[in-house]
Amino acid sequence: MSSTASTQSGQNAQSLTLVEAIQDGLYTEMSQDDSVVVLGEDVGKNGGVFRATDQLYEEFGEDRVIDTPLAEAGIVGASIGLAQTGMKPVPEMQFMGFMYPAFDQIVSHAARLRSRSQGQYSVPMVIRAPYGGGIRAPEHHSESKEAFFVHEPGLKVVSPSTPYDAKGLLAASIHDPDPVIFLEPKLIYRAFRDDVPTKPYEVSLSEAAVRREGSDISVYTWGAMTRPVLIAAENLSQSHGIDVEVIDLRTLSPLDIETITDSFKKTGRAAIVHEAPKTGGLGAEIATTIQEEALVHQEAPIKRIAGFDAPMPLHSLEDYYLPQAVRIQDGIRETVDF
C-alpha cells in the first residue's frame, strides 16, 4: 500500500494518482481518528471497484471497513444514525448513477437534520461517489449530476481535480461538521500523478483554485474537465495569443464567489465548462452570480460549454457528448472574438 511504502522509505511526499491519493487520504484519516469508518458495497475485501479503499480492510478490519448489503438508502440512512453516536461515517456510493435510492436519505435528512433539530443534531459524514464520463462505461455509469446536490441547502459538494487536492479536500471534508458529497472524477482516477505529502493536510472547502492566470477570459470548471480546459488554454495561448485564466472551483457548494467574481472583474469575459447537461447545470448558477456581482465589467455574453440536455450516450458517442478540447477552444474563441 502506498501509505506503508512511503512510511518505510521515510519520504515526505509521494507520487500518487488521484485514486491513490483518496486511498491515502482515507488511510491517513482512519489512522488518526478511530471514529472514522468506511462503509458501502464492495469496499472491504475487494477494496472498492475502483480500489479506492484498497488495503484498508486488511489494515483496519471489518468493523471499520464494512461491506454492507446492496442498499444505498440503507447505507446512507445507517450512516446518519452512526453519526449520531459520534462516529464519522464515510459511505461510498459505487457510482453516482446509483445514488438515487439514497436520495431521500441525503436530501430529506442528512442535509437538514441540523435545521430540523435547531442545531441540536448534525450529520458529519462524507458520501464519496465516482462520477462523470469518458471511461467507456455501461449505461448509468457516467452520470454527472452534481447540480442535484448543489441545489440542496445543508450539503457541501466537493470535486477534486488533482491528487494533491483529492487528499486535502477529503481530509477537510472528513473534519467538516456538515454532510459533504465528495464527487470523484473517475476519468482522471489514474490519468496522471502528483506529489502528495504523506503527512496530514487540508485543502480548504471555501477556496477555488486559480490554475492558470490570464487576462482575456475566465474559464470556470471542476473535476475531470479541468485538464482539457488547461490544455485548451495552452493551445489558445500559443495559436491565437488568447490569455485564458482557468479557475478550478474544487468546492461546488458553497461556491467561492469572491474568487469567481474577482477573476471576472479582471477579464470581463467568462466561459463555464461542465460535462453535466447544460440546462439547470452549475454553469447557469455561475453565470448568474457573475452578472449579479460584476455586470458592469462584462464585455461579452457568458458562454456555457456543457453536456447535452440528453442522457449520456453509450460509449461510442460519449466523445461527442462531453466538452472536448475542440469545443472548449471554439467556445472560448467565440467569446473572446465577440
Next chain:
Amino acid sequence: MNMKNEAGSKDVPAPVREDSDLVQILDAEGNVLPQASVPDISDRQLLELYETIKLARHFDQRAISFQRQGRLATYAPMTGQEGSQVATSLALAEQDWLFPTYREHAAKYAHGMELASLFEPLRGHQEGYAIPEDVNVMPEYIPIATQVPQAMGMAWGHKLQGKTDTAVMCHLGDGATSEGDFHEGLNFAGVFDVPAVFVCNNNQWAISVPRERQTASETIAEKAQAYGLDGVRVDGLDPLAVYKVASEALEKARNPGPGELRPTLIESVQYRFGAHTTADDPSVYRDESEEEVWRDRDPVDRIETYLYNEGILDSDLESEIQDSVEQEVSEAIETAEQTAASPDNIVEYVYEDVPARLEQQRDELNRLREKYDDGAFSEVLE
C-alpha cells in the same frame, strides 16, 4: 447423486442447505433423480432448450474474448447461469413479458431478441437497445432492483384490464434482494395479487459480497412468505427443474386455482463461475475451490447427459448443433460490427419531438463537426 453430500465432502461452503427444499430433477451428472417427475416437454422442445443453452455458453465465451481484444466494452458474463436463463424464458408464452438485468443475455435471446442486438450496446451503440414490436422484453436494467416494482406494475395493469392470459417474469440477483425496491415491489405484488413471477438468480455473489452478507434469512425464497407470495427454491443448474418450476409458476399466475396465489418468488440457486464483469477480479474476494464444487454440476453437461440417456442426442447431432451455434454467434458479431452509431442518436429519442433547445445543441455539434473533423472529438480528454 446428491448435491449436498458431494459438497459436504469438500472444505468449502455447501452450495445447498442440508435441509434443502430444493426442487431438482437431474442429479449432478444429469441422471433423473429417483423421485423426480420430468416435466411434460417434447423432444423438439428439449433440443431447443439444449441448443439455446449451448448458444448462450458460446456467446459468453466469444463476448469475453472480444472484450479482451478491445472490441467490446465491459461485459457481464453468464457462464453457469445459462441453464436457468434459457429454461425460464422457454417457459414463457410469447405474450408474456420479460424484465431482464444486465446479465440475462440468453434470457432475452430466448424470448425473441436478436443476437446481434445484444452485442451492439457492448460496442457502445445504443441502436442495439431497439426492441422489435412483437417482442415483449423490457430494456435491460442496470440499477439494481429497480425493475421489481415496475414488473409488478405491469402485471397489475394487465390484471386490472382483464388480460389474465399474460404473465410477467422479472429477473433479479441475490444482491437485489437488499434494495428497498425489491421489498416494495414484492409487497405490492402480494397485496394486489398480480400475475408476476420474480426469478431471483441467486448466484451466491453480488460482486464481492456473498449471499450471507445480503441477508440473514436462510433462504431467499422464504422472503416470499412475508409478502404473501409463494416461494420456491430450485436447483438453478438443473434446466429441467427450472423449466418445471417456472412453467408452473407462470401457469398459476395466469390461472390460479381456488385459494392459490398468483405471484411467485423463485429462488434459482446457481453460481457465477466467472467474474462479475470483465472489469472484476474474483480472486481478490473468493476461493477458487468454491467454484469447483459448482463446476461439477454444470448445466450444459447435465442437460447433455440427460439427452444422451433419453436417446434424443447423439454425437453427430451434438457436433451439428455446436457448428450451427458457432455460426449463429459469428454472424451476429459480423452484423453488429457493421453498424455504426450516428451522433444524432444523442438527441433522437430523449423526447418524442426534439425540443428547440436540444435541436440547437445538435446544430452546434454539427457546426463543429463540419468546421473541424470528427477526429478532433476523440482527442483524449485526460
